[in-house]
Amino acid sequence: MAKLGPAGYSPYPVALYEGILTPPPGKALLFTELVDEEIAMREAAKAMFTRENPTVFPGPQVLYAWNEEAKKKAQLVRKMAEVFGARIIPMYDYRPKYPKIDPQKEINPNHPNLTIWHNNIKVCIFIGVHCHYANVALKIIRAETDCYTIALCGNAGHEDATVTLRDQHSEELEKFIRIAEEVKRELKK
């Protein structure tokens, strides 16, 4: 069983409660510090290469082919997972699943900790999850697991993630993959 996260079972929006805010444009959030985007990408990549069971959780915005950007992003997500040697577990929608989810195959924002616990995931990337559900899921993961969470957000980011990269579109994803490949070479993975 994974260890309980630092916020315990706090009912509060945990990161905000500790004074952590989303980063301003052009910056990223690394734990509680504002850093340059490239530094955050490098640290996120290191975590993906060095922690157990790296996993990518793509959400509906990249899973479904609702526009050209989404199609491109889906290919980049696939490439990113291949570079990291990570599993892909989709968050295909936000409906509570009845009678229960299969944590090996899916993650649900209403109880994302089940998937994290079941697969012993120590580092993960959220991408393409609508912000309100990403917030819910990241708060629960922060409170109930010791998983290192990386949010690749197309909007303003998520203070509850361990690493928050904001305004992430295809161009930024390509940059992240390039940095990941560099880190991979550095770590001789």
Added chain:
Amino acid sequence: MSLKIFKINEALKEFVPSEIVDLEEKATWGNPKRGIWDLPYAKELVEEHSLCAGCPESLAFRYILASLPNPEDTIIINSTGCTSLVFPHIALHTVHSLFGNQNAIASGIKRTLEWRFPDKVKDVVVLAGDGATVDIGLECTLHSFFRQERITTICFDNEVYANTGGQESGLTVKGQIFKMAPKGKQWDKVPMWQLAIDSGCHYVARLTVSSPKRVEKVIKQAIYVAREVGPTYVHLYTPCILEIGLNSDDALEEMRGRDKERFKFFEYISEKAKEVIERKKQEGLI
């Protein structure tokens, strides 16, 4: 809304569970002639439901969802009650309203959609139980009819507040005893279908869900009339088999019994609605 939102990106398709892939490949989107005959072959828009075993509401849900002529552009407004246990499991846009104000919410959504998408057909359907429609939400329900809102209201009448332990509702029949109504109900059942006619609905139907074909016809007529003319109301008898002391497999017989008495099929169609229904029949859509 676009059908594209059901199309899964090829690059990630292999990671998506089969029931979601089936929604893209085997559900009947974009086909106004869809209906209950698709049920054995097509992917249903409801996943495993969380109602009691044998609950007629689950039948009603399956028939209604199979009958919607335009599911990709249908927004369902629901309210508190047994039905609200199912909405999280259906693959359509749903809005859970406060208990009783579902028709007010639906009015706002319909008007906004008409303004936002003037060139697209967007159906707004209210699905709520008897408590939400006739007791707590009667004001909102009737006023949406008075205002001639172009929405379809479907009432699942199980004649009791079932999931809170069995209290009588306005639609409980006189004399009925429940766990929380030990003396029996003192007043008559509210004739909601008649109130709907008097309040300006253009199409009103009262029936049980014992006949899938009839449910399909009624739902399609109600939606087509609401789309072009004004409010429509469908009153479905979906008995709570637990609260009236029946077994899981008794529901169909119970409904067939009521088909011959207080839920005998009844239909009201206004003159304007008749024109629409006739036209849709000629087009082969009903």
